Amino acid sequence: MKVSFLVSLFMLSSVQATLWGQDLITLDSLRLQLAKAPLAEKSSLYEQLAWEYRKSQPDSTIFYSDQSINLITREGLDRNIAKALNFKGVGFHYKGDNVKAFELFTSARDEALEHSDSLQYAHSVNNLGRIHLNQGDFFKAYGHYYKALAAFKKVGDIEGVAYAYKSLSELYQSQNNLSKALEMSQKTLKIRSKVGDIDGQISILVELATIYELMENYNRAFDYYLQAKMKAESIDDAIGIARINLGISQLYSVQGMNEEALSYADRALNTAATSGNENLTNQVRLQLAKALLSNGELTKAKNYLSKVVAKTAITRELPIEMDAYYYLSEISKQLGDLRDSYENFIMYTRLKEALVNAEAARRIERYEGRLEIEKKERENELLRANEAKNQALIERQRFQNIALIAVIVVIGVLLVSAWYIGSKRKQVNLKLQVKNRQIAAQAEEINSQNEQINVQNQSLQKRNRQLADLNNEKDTLMSIVAHDLKSPFNRVSAIAELFNITNLTEEQRTYVGLLRQICENGVGLIQDLLDVNAFEDQSRKLHKVKINLMDLFTNEVRAFYTEAQAKGLDVQIDVSELLYIHTDSSYLKRILDNLLSNAIKFSTAGKKVVLSAVEEEESILIRIKDEGPGFSDLDKTQLFKKFTTLSAQPTGGESSNGLGLAIVKKLIDIMGGEIILMSEQGKGSEFILRFPITNVAPVSAGSQ
Structure with a gap:
């Protein structure tokens, strides 16, 4: 059941790739730049061309990737080779050769690790997850996706983070874990909205609508289809608009709203019919026929189905052709034409059997591919183990050689050092004898100086006592003088105050005021002197x-x-x-x-x-x-x-x-x-x- 769901998902991805078409303007611009670019820039342009061709012409992706690889190898720029290997692996992946793609993604991962290219390591691990998903190995796919997510976050590549979230969404859809798929897709949308990636937003909005449709939450599915449609209209993406209208029509059909389904299918056909995209046009015609059939308009439905059968017989789109014959059989039965109904039903059963056989072949091919990939993984692990073992032996031998050389060098150094130390020791002994005689003479001189210093110390102590006595006398004298000076100033101030109460002229009062101010200043100075002297006394x-x-x-x-x-x-x-x-x-x-x-x-x-x-x-x-x-x-x-x-x-x-x-x-x-x-x-x-x-x-x- 899970494998069948995965096949359907992969087929849907292939159809989407065809629907979106090729950006011819971008391709022409890249080719023009390639013709004029210096050699150092050509590798990057080759890789951009490879990426643009991945869906429509994977062989061209492989070709341009090889051009980049050859240029990188020739110029000795091996540190850039991981990206080119990843692009080449993408080409083989879209071509359907998953074993070759696995080898290239593994090589890209190893090169990225060797050259510390964290971004390309993240891409290669994510690509390996996609290979495991296509081969039905969901556990390994899960492990690789989360490794890629962690690596993208570490290097700060938010577009890569969105890419990893989208990969996880597809994995969860394949397991029918729709709630987790929804969570991953919403995270993808948030990032792509932040960076302004319109094409990426349209793709993830359609995916969200599909998830909500599977969850039977049709209102939310419709909301996301409308958001996708507005984004597509903003960049004139006609094919995208047609595809979205087809999805909305199918959504209405599921709910039994035939008029609305017909309306949106008509809109889709008007765009798809002029696009030259036969696959999309046939899908829309089939949807129109189903809506008309549900609405009871059998003749119109039969006309559209006949066109689908005629076109798919050439393009060999077996699933669409099979559905067309089934509904033709139902219409003929309702019209009473049992023979025509039987013939159409026979064609339906033949196509169904062919699809079942193709599905079985795909399962066998996928199983064989998975076995081949597991074999490659074991070979790679064995190769890495042997390389590690050989490297360990080389390192051990290198260490032994270094140790031997070191021992020889140390012995030589010791011998030279012994000789050198012996000769130096003789010279030092001679110098020590001379030095000892000098020290003895200096000791005698120091003893003589110490005696002189003792005499000077005694003299200094006597002088310090004299200075202390003088300082005490100074402090005592300052206190006596300050106290004796305060009394005259206070008496003069009092007399000046008495003058103020007598009949004085204005000029005399001014002089008296000056006299009082002088007295107050004098008293203040005396008080400050006393305070300074008192504060220096540490006894308080x-x-x-x-x-x-x-x-x-x-x-x-x-x-x-x-x-x-x-x-x-x-x-x-x-x-x-x-x-x-x-x-x-x-x-x-x-x-x-x-x-x-x-x-x-x-x-x-x-x-x-x-x-x-x-x-x-x-x-x-x-x-x-x-x-x-x-x-x-x-x-x-x-x-x-x-x-x-x-x-x-x-x-x-x-x-x-x-x-x-x-x-x-x-x-x-x-x-x-x-x-x-x-x-x-x-x-x-x-x-x-x-x-x-x-x-x-x-x-x-x-x-x-």
């Missing part, structure tokens, strides 16, 4: 507490509100109310005081200062961003040095002693954090303070 330990950053930022902005308002600045806060940090609050406040004060001091009216914080990558980041003048590249190299004057100047006449950023850097280091400056001159600045997340206090359920 951090006093860590849990700090709500929203509260801290709010207090900072409130403290600088008057200064910001006086300069027309907008100070903003951007922080979550539930963000906490666990650190020394006085140090963190001093850092923010200095950075926020600088941001306000160096910004012009109408600008914005933003104080923000966020948790990021196991750290708390605090940002102070302004729209001031920014820092130059030179500024960045001196940023945290004491008493350094940078390029930017305060915009409101404020003073700058060059200690603020030095204090910030010192405190950040003490707290185990990091300070980063993001700035471009003329475009503002952003200081980023990074504290490790381990400093962040966990938020309890009640902390809001």
Whole structure:
């Protein structure tokens, strides 16, 4: 049953090949290119011609493939030979010589493997699957198709993938596994639609319609026939349109819809009759006769059948001729002409017997071919095994020869090395004696230098103690001077405040204001000096507490509100109310005081200062961003040095002693954090303070 189904499928493929006809324009173009092409391109053109002739003239396919093979061999381009062998195998396959085709596809596969030609390996394996399918060896066909599919996917050839899916569809149809056949055909259609292969889309759409018809899903079958027809009409494929109309007519006949069947059969005949394709025309006439017979129009049906018999008697299309005699016999019976009915039935039985005999002969031929192919496979396996065995022997002998040569070389090297080492050892011993005498002299000199170094170390230790005492005296003196200086500044500031409540002129008030500002700047400088001195004292330990950053930022902005308002600045806060940090609050406040004060001091009216914080990558980041003048590249190299004057100047006449950023850097280091400056001159600045997340206090359920 399965073999019979396969024969029918193969016959259908042959009929389709005839129906689609030959692309004469393409053939003429290829011949013209071949006449003008350089030698390096001729091989590819020969192969394209071979492919175009495969269905109508397989002998021409074999001829052009041989031309390509001869050219490749002559030019020493063996790495390209697999493709030509595949094309030649296709020629023998269409000619019906499956044994020869099998030999060529096997050779193509072996050449592709030898030259790492993955694409041609995929094609040759797929072609071998087709040979096994035609011989009825479905298991081997299945294995080869899936190997081809995997190889096409690996090289990224989506058209090859579609080709493998279509081969699998035909295999599943031969096994009457229509659901899997449908799945493979739909995958083929999807790929061919993606790459824009119109001819390929028409072919697979018709195949899908056929599968749905076999599944008795006539509506879906009709849908796919219509899609195929629209595609064929878009490229003016008259023969294709006729074939599709014939299929639709047969579909309607199966459903007993005779009027529709007649309509589409008429359309098919109008195209087929002018095409010169007698096989297609006879199929359409037979379908018209069947539809007319079902509709009761016996005379018209008989006329069409008579034409079919007359034509097929010449072309020897036995299946069509046999069906025509069968329906002529039925018509004569219904018309009451029993003698004519009997004669037609006799012709029908003779043709049927001839077809059965031909089918039996084909089965025998196919079985013999399968045995021959299996024999070839065994011979190839034995040949490969012998080659592998011989190669192993050659490799073993080669290894033994190499090992022997290596042993001889090693012995020679050892002998030469022994002689060389002996002579060198004598020279080395002499040099060592000289070197030992030099080392002894150097040792004496080193001992003398060590004694001098010890004396110098003692002197340095005494000097270091003196420097430490001087440094302590300096710190003590700085503290005394700073404290003593604060009192006069504070008294002068108080007197200036008293002047403000007396009747002063506007000019006098200006001078008093300047006096107060000088006092405040002096006190600020003294406080910074004291702070720098205090922070360098490592005896003070951090006093860590849990700090709500929203509260801290709010207090900072409130403290600088008057200064910001006086300069027309907008100070903003951007922080979550539930963000906490666990650190020394006085140090963190001093850092923010200095950075926020600088941001306000160096910004012009109408600008914005933003104080923000966020948790990021196991750290708390605090940002102070302004729209001031920014820092130059030179500024960045001196940023945290004491008493350094940078390029930017305060915009409101404020003073700058060059200690603020030095204090910030010192405190950040003490707290185990990091300070980063993001700035471009003329475009503002952003200081980023990074504290490790381990400093962040966990938020309890009640902390809001």
